Amino acid sequence: MNQVSNTLTVNESTYRALKEKILFGEMLPGRPVTLRGLAESLGVSPTPVRETVRRLTAERALNLQDNRRVSIPEMTAKRFQEIRHARLILEPELATLAMINIDKKTIKRLIDIDIKTDLALYKNDFSGYMRGNYDFHFTIYRRANNDVLLSLVESLWLQFAPYMRQVYNHLGTTALDDQHRMATKALENRDSIAFKNAIMEDLQQGMTFIGASNTLL
Amino acid sequence: MNQVSNTLTVNESTYRALKEKILFGEMLPGRPVTLRGLAESLGVSPTPVRETVRRLTAERALNLQDNRRVSIPEMTAKRFQEIRHARLILEPELATLAMINIDKKTIKRLIDIDIKTDLALYKNDFSGYMRGNYDFHFTIYRRANNDVLLSLVESLWLQFAPYMRQVYNHLGTTALDDQHRMATKALENRDSIAFKNAIMEDLQQGMTFIGASNTLL
DNA sequence: AACCAATTTTTGTGATCACAAATCTTGATT
DNA sequence: AATCAAGATTTGTGATCACAAAAATTGGTT
Numbered sequence: 001m002n003q004v005s006n007t008l009t010v011n012e013s014t015y016r017a018l019k020e021k022i023l024f025g026e027m028l029p030g031r032p033v034t035l036r037g038l039a040e041s042l043g044v045s046p047t048p049v050r051e052t053v054r055r056l057t058a059e060r061a062l063n064l065q066d067n068r069r070v071s072i073p074e075m076t077a078k079r080f081q082e083i084r085h086a087r088l089i090l091e092p093e094l095a096t097l098a099m100i101n102i103d104k105k106t107i108k109r110l111i112d113i114d115i116k117t118d119l120a121l122y123k124n125d126f127s128g129y130m131r132g133n134y135d136f137h138f139t140i141y142r143r144a145n146n147d148v149l150l151s152l153v154e155s156l157w158l159q160f161a162p163y164m165r166q167v168y169n170h171l172g173t174t175a176l177d178d179q180h181r182m183a184t185k186a187l188e189n190r191d192s193i194a195f196k197n198a199i200m201e202d203l204q205q206g207m208t209f210i211g212a213s214n215t216l217l
Numbered sequence: 218m219n220q221v222s223n224t225l226t227v228n229e230s231t232y233r234a235l236k237e238k239i240l241f242g243e244m245l246p247g248r249p250v251t252l253r254g255l256a257e258s259l260g261v262s263p264t265p266v267r268e269t270v271r272r273l274t275a276e277r278a279l280n281l282q283d284n285r286r287v288s289i290p291e292m293t294a295k296r297f298q299e300i301r302h303a304r305l306i307l308e309p310e311l312a313t314l315a316m317i318n319i320d321k322k323t324i325k326r327l328i329d330i331d332i333k334t335d336l337a338l339y340k341n342d343f344s345g346y347m348r349g350n351y352d353f354h355f356t357i358y359r360r361a362n363n364d365v366l367l368s369l370v371e372s373l374w375l376q377f378a379p380y381m382r383q384v385y386n387h388l389g390t391t392a393l394d395d396q397h398r399m400a401t402k403a404l405e406n407r408d409s410i411a412f413k414n415a416i417m418e419d420l421q422q423g424m425t426f427i428g429a430s431n432t433l434l
Numbered sequence: 435a436a437c438c439a440a441t442t443t444t445t446g447t448g449a450t451c452a453c454a455a456a457t458c459t460t461g462a463t464t
Numbered sequence: 465a466a467t468c469a470a471g472a473t474t475t476g477t478g479a480t481c482a483c484a485a486a487a488a489t490t491g492g493t494t
Binding site: 227228263268284285286 | 487
């Protein structure tokens with residue numbers, strides 16, 4: 001009889017914890033990270049942390065410098081444009097694929113997420129905003145039922161998220177807006193062209209906002 | 218003074234060794250892989266192997282089953298189409314970006330690679346063919362000077378390579394052809410449209426050949 | 435022979451140890 | 465005060481150990 005243990009390994013929970021930290025802006029670019037430091041803060045031994053760091057390095061969320069130190073990569077203007085370019089290719093495509101699988105219940109959930117996101121923005125809760133924005137997009141993207149494209153897009157989000165946070169810290173969120181409502185309206189109307197455009201607009205607007213703070217790039 | 222050691226870590230060489238094995242068809246889908254077995258065959262301790270496996274799992278080249286065993290993922294018809302779709306989106310784009318940076322010397326090198334690749338095909342040297350095919354494409358892609366897109370495409374190749382080899386083992390290479398010469402001719406003529414089309418054709422032809430062996434999917 | 439439970443072996447996981455390289459600290463010299 | 469070399473500390477790396485879970489083997493029963 002095969003008895004598969006379904007408890008999360010320390011490795012897996014460590015990975016998820018660190019991934020969330022990166023994705024929701026709790027790790028800033030350039031800040032050095034030590035394995036033992038991370039291990040202590042998470043209450044585990046260095047071993048699973050090392051493996052987690054390898055995973056996230058493979059996903060380009062972390063960077064192994066040539067002196068073997070681990071860090072969140074610094075953003076450059078060039079890399080920023082590359083990420084923006086890749087997102088514009090992949091995400092509208094993924095959203096379009098997802099559309100036929102998005103039912104009324106999902107639309108309702110998206111609207112709820114958006115309300116929470118706006119609330120977080122209003123309260124200057126950066127991490128809350130980033131989490132809401134992530135949830136909105138990936139609730140859509142997951143509906144595409146396309147693991148290959150989804151994991152590519154996950155990697156892209158891991159790469160720009162820390163920088164997103166850095167910009168918010170400098171500029172605040174007042175000038176920030178999104179096209180989420182336009183997207184949900186397009187979904188309600190089952191207008192695939194309007195939906196794809198809303199995702200593209202949302203993405204471009206967000207990236208333009210970030211890119212506009214050229215003091216950092 | 219910063220003194221950085223430039224010797225390759227065991228981790229890095231292990232990663233490259235295993236990655237090449239996967240990329241050039243020396244690991245077949247479904248075959249179970251053990252950490253200790255890999256470690257012994259590479260002459261290292263299990264530690265760097267574990268970290269390598271985590272990296273390649275993050276790149277979707279390996280799969281951690283729910284019984285915690287490591288394996289090359291089995292191909293399914295669905296996943297095959299997803300990979301094909303993603304490749305068709307990303308690779309012609311990357312090739313087009315690369316074109317302006319491809320000089321005569323690079324074209325010469327591409328032609329040399331293609332000759333070697335054809336020779337390997339003629340001699341029924343599967344691994345040699347796969348290596349040549351990889352070199353041809355990535356010599357182009359690297360010229361795009363776009364690390365973000367390049368790493369996404371790397372991940373895709375790691376995903377279909379083992380299956381490519383599996384098909385060749387069943388069908389042989391006699392029916393296999395490529396559009397490499399058409400691509401190099403387009404480069405010589407600086408015809409970007411013809412070049413993009415050649416890359417697309419090459420990719421479609423290769424994937425159709427693989428996909429045609431529907432006994433496996 | 436076929437089946438199944440008990441035992442043995444193999445395997446992944448997480449922690450710890452040893453070591454060398456990189457970084458930080460210290461204190462003497464100019 | 466600034467500089468720099470020597471010593472101390474921290475850090476990443478690779479190997480090993482202990483353990484539990486999974487797989488393979490064994491041997492007895494039908």
